[in-house]
Amino acid sequence: MLNTESAATESRGNLISQKVATLPPSGIRKFFDLLSSVEDIISLGIGEPDFVTPWHIREAGTYSLEKGYTMYTSNSGILELRQELASYLDLHYGISYHPEHEILITTGSSEGLDLALRAIINPGDEVIIPDPCYVAYPADITLAGGVPILVPTNEENNFVVRATDIEARITKQTKAILSGYPANPTGAVMSQKEARAIAELAKKHDLLVISDEIYARLVYGVEHICFPSLPGMKERAILISGFSKSHAMTGWRIGYVAAERSFTQALTKIHQYTMLSASTIAQMAAIEALRNGEAEVEKMVQEYNRRRRFMVKRLNEIGLPCFEPKGAFYAFPSIKATGMSSEEFAEKLLLEEKVAVVPGTAFGACGEGFVRCCYATSLSNIEQALRRMGRFVTKSRLTA
Amino acid sequence: MKEIFEILEQNARATPEQISIMVDKPVSEVEEIIKQAEKDGIILKYRTIIDWPKLGQEDVWALIEVRVTPQRDVGFDAIAERIYQFPEVYSAYLVSGTYELAMLVRGKHMQEISSFVTEKLAPLEQVQSTVTHFLLKRYKENGETFHLPQETNRRLPITP
Numbered sequence: 001m002l003n004t005e006s007a008a009t010e011s012r013g014n015l016i017s018q019k020v021a022t023l024p025p026s027g028i029r030k031f032f033d034l035l036s037s038v039e040d041i042i043s044l045g046i047g048e049p050d051f052v053t054p055w056h057i058r059e060a061g062t063y064s065l066e067k068g069y070t071m072y073t074s075n076s077g078i079l080e081l082r083q084e085l086a087s088y089l090d091l092h093y094g095i096s097y098h099p100e101h102e103i104l105i106t107t108g109s110s111e112g113l114d115l116a117l118r119a120i121i122n123p124g125d126e127v128i129i130p131d132p133c134y135v136a137y138p139a140d141i142t143l144a145g146g147v148p149i150l151v152p153t154n155e156e157n158n159f160v161v162r163a164t165d166i167e168a169r170i171t172k173q174t175k176a177i178l179s180g181y182p183a184n185p186t187g188a189v190m191s192q193k194e195a196r197a198i199a200e201l202a203k204k205h206d207l208l209v210i211s212d213e214i215y216a217r218l219v220y221g222v223e224h225i226c227f228p229s230l231p232g233m234k235e236r237a238i239l240i241s242g243f244s245k246s247h248a249m250t251g252w253r254i255g256y257v258a259a260e261r262s263f264t265q266a267l268t269k270i271h272q273y274t275m276l277s278a279s280t281i282a283q284m285a286a287i288e289a290l291r292n293g294e295a296e297v298e299k300m301v302q303e304y305n306r307r308r309r310f311m312v313k314r315l316n317e318i319g320l321p322c323f324e325p326k327g328a329f330y331a332f333p334s335i336k337a338t339g340m341s342s343e344e345f346a347e348k349l350l351l352e353e354k355v356a357v358v359p360g361t362a363f364g365a366c367g368e369g370f371v372r373c374c375y376a377t378s379l380s381n382i383e384q385a386l387r388r389m390g391r392f393v394t395k396s397r398l399t400a
Numbered sequence: 401m402k403e404i405f406e407i408l409e410q411n412a413r414a415t416p417e418q419i420s421i422m423v424d425k426p427v428s429e430v431e432e433i434i435k436q437a438e439k440d441g442i443i444l445k446y447r448t449i450i451d452w453p454k455l456g457q458e459d460v461w462a463l464i465e466v467r468v469t470p471q472r473d474v475g476f477d478a479i480a481e482r483i484y485q486f487p488e489v490y491s492a493y494l495v496s497g498t499y500e501l502a503m504l505v506r507g508k509h510m511q512e513i514s515s516f517v518t519e520k521l522a523p524l525e526q527v528q529s530t531v532t533h534f535l536l537k538r539y540k541e542n543g544e545t546f547h548l549p550q551e552t553n554r555r556l557p558i559t560p
Contacts, residue, residue: 031558
């Protein structure tokens with residue numbers, strides 16, 4: 001399908017905007033096509049929870065349909081939901097946002113990210129992002145007319161972007177730092193100390209920080225640092241999050257942005273012309289998620305944690321060293337010992353052992369030598385996948 | 401420690417080695433905790449949930465409400481024991497409300513259950529009355545759902 005798509009794009013070259021025509025397709029997309037040719041695979045390549053949305057939340061969605069909640073909501077979203085969010089953010093991170101002026105409900109956090117970038121970027125503005133990072137970051141920055149500036153991260157700094165490395169890349173054009181911790185694809189979390197150093201930097205150079213905290217609730221044995229809650233950060237940070245990962249609600253497409261009024265107003269301007277409002281059913285379900293979803297969230301986090309320990313231990317045992325990921329639901333083992341490139345490893349593993357992982361390079365050049373393994377799948381799947389991977393690694397050692 | 405039992409309650413076949421990784425404790429400690437729990441009667445039994453109707457072997461089940469008279473000194477316990485010792489009784493509970501004992505009874509066929517009620521249960525001196533509800537369909541048992549169509553994996557095989 002991809003091939004026909006790009007062929008079509010080429011033949012109508014002049015009609016497609018240059019920005020879009022030159023935008024590289026997602027590295028994951030390429031892998032998707034290969035996958036569909038193999039049957040009976042165990043996939044560790046999925047970036048979403050394996051849990052179905054908790055029943056009480058689904059039921060609330062159904063009920064809202066029955067009651068006829070089928071119209072647009074206000075651009076900002078149902079006030080009740082924004083009020084619930086304000087108390088939720090205050091309860092968990094001790095940060096207060098005004099429900100009427102400082103919170104915007106979006107169609108997933110993806111929309112929030114796009115809005116934030118479009119609202120702040122002037123042509124040529126630079127936005128600093130870690131490498132590797134979530135696939136949409138560089139693409140969204142480019143589409144908004146900005147220039148993504150990659151800051152390499154590596155095993156030594158546990159894949160957390162360092163303030164000193166950021167500072168070395170700050171120019172007159174630098175507008176913002178975009179970071180997302182807990183991180184996709186590495187599972188890395190940012191410590192209080194690291195976050196504060198970046199906060200100081202933002203103040204010193206008068207930069208904005210867009211903080212993508214979609215995985216905030218999925219942390220293990222550490223506390224999540226909500227970036228805007230750091231001293232002096234609320235006025236220069238845009239918080240982006242949603243319900244997809246915390247409440248297993250990916251398909252509902254429901255998220256939010258929280259920021260000071262001037263930012264929220266700017267984002268809402270774009271949102272009102274493009275999206276109008278987030279899905280009403282999803283908003284009603286999200287209210288229920290915030291009111292009564294805590295026990296289910298904790299249950300899922302506990303289950304992820306068990307699987308996480310299992311996967312990390314096994315990866316290290318089979319000779320794919322892996323630093324301890326303390327957030328999200330990804331492990332990011334090094335495959336350097338096999339002598340293969342990330343893409344070669346992922347491709348061969350898929351064809352020979354029918355296990356799907358995502359090559360680290362899909363998330364940036366610094367992902368070379370690593371693959372992303374998602375543990376949001378059943379323990380028996382993880383066990384079997386890791387057995388196959390162990391066999392694959394041993395075999396590749398023998399033939400190397 | 402509680403987590404070990406939660407894991408076993410979900411999957412009785414989880415090995416001490418697997419559990420030790422999941423709860424981040426040494427295998428020996430997990431084995432010790434399990435052994436002790438078995439000894440102390442905290443872990444009573446390891447069982448399997450079987451969908452018998454799928455094998456074409458369906459027992460007959462009934463939920464029986466029993467009104468009983470309590471006895472001096474022992475309350476309901478003596479009569480309850482007298483009843484629950486019958487192998488036909490699968491589960492027995494003392495409940496609040498319009499009757500005292502709720503029991504789940506299992507038999508090979510309807511006849512077996514009705515003779516249990518008329519010959520064993522109803523004639524007991526403390527039993528005032530019984531109401532028998534034969535189960536027509538099992539939807540959910542011990543937290544497990546029956547009769548659901550095989551869940552197919554709806555997730556895309558790879559997503560960002």
